[in-house]
Amino acid sequence: MFPGSFMMGAKDRLLPPSVPYRFFAAAALFHLAAWATLAVAGPDAIRGFVGGQGLVLAALHMITLGTLAMTAMGAAIQLLPVATRRPLGPHWACRLMFWLYAPGVLLFCAGLALSLPWAQHGGATLTVSGLALFGWLVATNQRKVDDLPGVTHHTWTALAALVLLALLGVLLVVDFTKGFLADHTGVAAAHAVLAAYGFMGMLALGFSYVLIPMFVLASAVPNAVGKQTALASGLALALGAGGAAFGFGPVAALGAVVGLVAVGLYLKGMLACLKTRMKKRLEPFFRMVWLAWGVLPLSLLLAGAVALGAPLDPWAGVWGFVLVFGWLLSFVTAILQRIMPFLASMHSSSLGGKPALLSHLAPKLPVDIHLACHGAALVLVTAGLIGGWAWPLRLGVYAGLAGAVSFGVFTVEVLRRYRSHMAAAAAANHEG
Numbered sequence: 001m002f003p004g005s006f007m008m009g010a011k012d013r014l015l016p017p018s019v020p021y022r023f024f025a026a027a028a029l030f031h032l033a034a035w036a037t038l039a040v041a042g043p044d045a046i047r048g049f050v051g052g053q054g055l056v057l058a059a060l061h062m063i064t065l066g067t068l069a070m071t072a073m074g075a076a077i078q079l080l081p082v083a084t085r086r087p088l089g090p091h092w093a094c095r096l097m098f099w100l101y102a103p104g105v106l107l108f109c110a111g112l113a114l115s116l117p118w119a120q121h122g123g124a125t126l127t128v129s130g131l132a133l134f135g136w137l138v139a140t141n142q143r144k145v146d147d148l149p150g151v152t153h154h155t156w157t158a159l160a161a162l163v164l165l166a167l168l169g170v171l172l173v174v175d176f177t178k179g180f181l182a183d184h185t186g187v188a189a190a191h192a193v194l195a196a197y198g199f200m201g202m203l204a205l206g207f208s209y210v211l212i213p214m215f216v217l218a219s220a221v222p223n224a225v226g227k228q229t230a231l232a233s234g235l236a237l238a239l240g241a242g243g244a245a246f247g248f249g250p251v252a253a254l255g256a257v258v259g260l261v262a263v264g265l266y267l268k269g270m271l272a273c274l275k276t277r278m279k280k281r282l283e284p285f286f287r288m289v290w291l292a293w294g295v296l297p298l299s300l301l302l303a304g305a306v307a308l309g310a311p312l313d314p315w316a317g318v319w320g321f322v323l324v325f326g327w328l329l330s331f332v333t334a335i336l337q338r339i340m341p342f343l344a345s346m347h348s349s350s351l352g353g354k355p356a357l358l359s360h361l362a363p364k365l366p367v368d369i370h371l372a373c374h375g376a377a378l379v380l381v382t383a384g385l386i387g388g389w390a391w392p393l394r395l396g397v398y399a400g401l402a403g404a405v406s407f408g409v410f411t412v413e414v415l416r417r418y419r420s421h422m423a424a425a426a427a428a429n430h431e432g
Contacts (some may be wrong), residue, residue: 014076017347021297021415023074024340026102028404028411031333034059035377035401037113043393047385050312051188053176058113063324064195065105067125071332072203073097073134075339080138083210084145091135103128104170104172118179120122123171128166135159154206157234161198164241165191183247190245193252193303196323197259198237204331205266212270215338216286218277225269232262240303249307256304263297284364287371288334295311295326295378314385321385325400326378332409333374337367340411344418348425356421363417366410373403 038046041055049056077097081088088094104126111119139159143153168191175181209221236259243252270293274282306312341361349355369425383389402430 015041020074020078022098023070027067027070028408030062032404032408034062035404038397043390045376051111055113058109061109068200068332070330071248077406081139088141095131097130100126120173149223151206151207153230154202158199158202161194165194186247190241193241200328216277216279218273220267221273228260252307253304256300259300271289285334288330292327292331299323299327318385348421361417363413366406369406370403373399
């Protein structure tokens with residue numbers, strides 16, 4: 001079944017629950033803040049957005065930095081020590097990473113929303129510092145791992161993309177006030193490719209090779225498949241980001257084509273894995289996984305169309321929305337929906353007694369509401385962007401906001417139920 005001794009001694013490698021959960025709680029808060037910011041910005045600002053500072057760019061970074069990367073960091077610091085059976089780093093370093101990164105993202109997004117250079121520069125400095133610490137911790141963990149190529153190959157590519165996107169991000173922030181870049185739009189496009197397909201995309205693909213088989217109790221995806229997708233994805237990333245940065249549209253479009261090949265290999269491996277699962281009925285979180293997998297190739301088709309000269313208004317906006325809110329946000333909220341109660345269940349037996357059941361820790365109604373609202377938001381906002389219509393955009397943003405509220409309720413309820421279980425276990429021990 002699942003690779004060898006992956007889960008053997010896993011509890012001994014668990015971090016204190018407060019360490020990963022602070023990242024997950026912050027991700028849920030930024031998710032809510034992003035949709036609220038888009039609601040304040042209004043349909044006209046969203047419909048006409050092709051770059052530049054303001055509320056829409058701030059909301060975009062609340063999702064990419066505040067929700068997506070925040071989740072990746074929280075998941076990585078807990079997942080990698082368990083998967084690799086090697087320590088990631090001291091607990092204080094993980095806490096420091098959060099206290100550099102979370103306030104940095106908050107300050108940076110406020111600076112983008114209000115066009116405050118000092119907040120942008122200060123927030124970017126803290127954010128990059130937190131990301132640098134994360135990169136160092138992950139690189140230290142991965143340096144001697146040779147038995148999980150599906151994870152490690154994607155992770156190294158993600159770290160390389162992180163370095164490049166951080167450098168381009170700093171250049172873009174400085175360019176807002178100095179105006180020294182010859183092609184701000186091209187550099188911004190390369191930054192987006194490196195962030196979404198590179199850093200977050202590679203982590204999503206790599207972690208899938210561990211998380212999906214574990215959650216559905218299936219056989220591991222063969223190492224050869226992981227190596228193939230990592231190689232194809234890395235080539236696609238280099239072509240896409242390089243073509244965007246230097247204004248070579250056909251090269252960027254070729255990157256999208258190679259990316260589709262990589263996605264085909266990845267999905268073929270995932271579907272073969274699912275056929276071996278012990279859980280014949282997939283859990284509710286997998287509905288969001290299906291949605292994400294369906295949207296991922298669509299994002300690459302849109303990327304290729306933009307690279308080949310499709311009008312930036314509206315197709316650049318449609319591509320960015322489908323990529324970030326469709327593929328990545330759907331996948332990340334799916335993983336959050338499963339990993340938060342999973343870790344809570346593993347921690348719940350630390351005081352003795354039986355662990356809490358996942359079904360008791362994870363309320364179903366909030367995630368059902370989130371799925372419906374998130375799906376409606378994707379359809380309505382995409383239609384509004386394509387047609388240039390205000391009312392679908394407004395309704396879509398409100399649907400996304402309602403879904404984010406519901407997901408926040410789910411997050412709070414998981415933590416409340418975990419604490420209630422631990423309080424009951426402590427009371428039973430005291431009475432015993």
